Amino acid sequence: MKPLHRHVVNTSRKVLCTAALAASLTTAAVVTNTPTAGAGESEPTPDSPQATDRGDARLDLPGLVADPPVPPGAVAPEGASGIPGTALDAYKRAAVSVAAALPHCNLPWELVAGIGRVESVHASGYGLKSDGSTEKPIRGPRLDGNGYAQIKDTDKGEWDADTEYDRAVGPLQFIPSTWKTWGADGNGDGSRDPNNIYDAALGAGLYLCAGDRDLSDPAKLDQAILSYNNSREYVNSVLGYMRQYKDGGVAEVPNPPAGNFPTPPVTAPLPTPRPPAPQPSAPKPEASKPPAQPEKPKPTAPRLAKFELVGDPELQAEAGAALTPGAKFKAVLSDGKPAAGQKVVFAVESDTTGGTVFQADKKNSAVVLTDAQGFAGVPGLTAGPKDGTFSFRASAYDADNFTVVLKGTVTAKPVANLLVRADHGTKPLEAVAGTSVNGFQLVATSQGQPVAGTKTSAGLGVQGAGGAWVPVDPAKATGPYFKGPDGKKLFTVDLAPSGADGKITLPELYTTDVAPGTYFLRVVTPEKVELVLELSITAPATPGPTPAPTAPNTPTPSAPTPTAPATKP
Structure with a gap:
């Protein structure tokens, strides 16, 4: 196995299987190659095996589970509008997958949900699990021709535990031969299991969209549902639930536990006998025709x-x-x-x-x-x-x-466990009364590294007995203050979250009309990480006395020095 455990799942359907993202990744690989049924394939018709009279899996269920009563005064009963969370996720995921693979089909998830409701009440009573499997198998009546269609075994009992006749299986009640063609992997586990609601929902969506159907066309929608079960009553029921889910909303409910009612064994008699279904007459052999000229094989597109x-x-x-x-x-x-x-x-x-x-x-x-x-x-x-x-x-x-x-x-954001001064100073902050302290910064850190997005608040107060912090009373406070947008004094403010560098900038702190002295300001996080700053407010300097003016000194002119007359030669 490769170091990254690459996980490439090559399934056999044109489908999307959704999943999610993570911080630390691994990948792994499983490859399966089973028969495929691609988009545009010949569409199922009302005479397909899936559409035959295959009974009702809800025959296993007590009446209150199979057909919940309408609560008094309720417009949309929870039994009808409530869908177990796992089933709802499977229906929606199937619709997203089919929309990606077959965008022109316009498959609504509510249609798949309508079929799931009619077929098995969304696997209710069978112990639907979060992975899409059920605690108890969901099997329809034995299709032995006694009251229902006759379909002899096609899966050697792999899905329906019956090696003589087929049964519809799983939350969406697939005939095994239908599943062989339309089986899908809806949860990306590398297998196609009709008993898993994720796989079954995706297979049902692909089956309904076969033949390039556009289900926004009412005629095509009707045809698609008839190909699933050739019964007008069935079509009406599915459409009724589909419209209810679309128009009336859906309540997601917890996955219900498995019921304590017994699951009938493979050879159990049918709960309600019905007249034998008519057997199709043997086809008449046609006259042999001369073999046609074989066509030249067309090159297949890559x-x-x-x-x-x-x-x-x-x-x-x-x-x-x-x-x-x-x-x-x-x-x-x-x-x-x-x-x-x-x-x-x-x-x-x-x-x-x-x-x-x-x-x-x-x-x-x-x-x-x-x-x-x-x-x-x-x-x-x-x-x-x-x-x-x-x-x-x-x-x-x-x-x-x-x-x-x-x-x-995804890892949690680091939480600051220390607030420090950005200037790394230890002396009190100083300001002259009447001036302000502006631009002072702190840094929020965790394990010595800056923490972005740390929320803090700053407030004036005093440290009481035992070091407990006591906020000032705004009605009596006379110390430094902040200002609100309206210019009013504030003694506690919420600060902007720390930036990418972990820095937090205090708003301007005013000292107008504040008496000189020592004051305290505390900055604290929601996690009670705090830093108390000491503020030293000093009085303005007092000017000294003005000196008396003095007269300027006037210099006394000196007497001229006489000079001797010049002597003639």
Whole structure:
């Protein structure tokens, strides 16, 4: 196994499987190659095995679970509008996945939820777990032709535990032969299990969208539901729940526990006998025709063959911080050329960080097209507001689905455990009465490193007995003060959070009309980390007496010195 445990899941569906982002990542790899049913494939019809009369899994359930009564005076009963959290997540994730793979299908998650409600009441009573599995198997009646359609075993009992006849299985009640074609991996665990609601919901979405259906067309929507169960009553029920979920809202409820009612054994008789279903008549052999001239095989277009992680896989950030991933993903076609324009879906899920999202639209999923070289970069993210774990999943899909899963954690923001003076001084702050103290700074630190975003408040007070801090009474205070926006005196203020360098700047502190003396100012964090500053206010200097003016000294002119007359030669 490689050091990073690369985890590339190559599933067999054109689907997206969402997951989430983390701080410290590992990757691992599992490859599966099972039969595929791609988009645009021939669509199921009302005579498909899935659409036959396959009974009702709710026959196993007590009446109050299968059909909850409407509470008195309630418009939308919780039994109808309430959906277990895991089931709701599975339906929504399936719709996102199908929208990425088949954007023209317009599959609403409420449609998948409507089918889940009619088929198994969202796996209620079977012990739905958070991973999508159930404590008890969900199986419909035996399809042996006694009251229902006859479908002989197609899975050797793998899913329905019956090696003679098939049964519909799982929360979405798939016939095993249908699942063989439409099975999907909705939770990225590398397997396709119709008993897992994540896998079943995704498989149902792909089945409904087959044949390039556009489910925004009422006729196509009707046709799709009939292909799931060829019953007008069934269609009406599914559409009724779908519209209720759309129009009336949905209440997410806890996953219900497993009921104590027994699950009927494989050979159990049907609870309500029905007349035998008519058997189809044997087809009449057609007259043989001469073999047609074989057509020349058409060259197949290159398919997506490889999708891998390149670059730095580490996605690490503190809570609430911007996260710029260094990871990129490369898509390669079967002919070895880059898969330019390949759609890649990135998604965040299983998130316990309070909401890690993409920066652009604040959503937890994004679709990116690869460039001419087949590369897709991960858009910028913002880590959730609290520490926790989450996963990040990148999926590229064609006839097969390629998925890379990254896992990790988001760490909590460091909390300041010390406030220090930015000037590292120890002497009291000094100011002359009538002037102000302005621009003084502190630094919030943790283990000697600056801490950004630290919130603090500053207030005047005194240290009482035992060193307890006693704030001044604003009505009686005569010491230094701050000013509010309205110019009024304030003796306690909230300071702006520390910057990236951890620095906190005190607002201007005024001393007008303040008597000289010693005062104290405390700066404290919500975690009670504090720094008490001593303020020394001095009196203005007193000017000395003005000296009396003196007369200027006038110099006395000196007498001229006589000179001897010049002697003639």
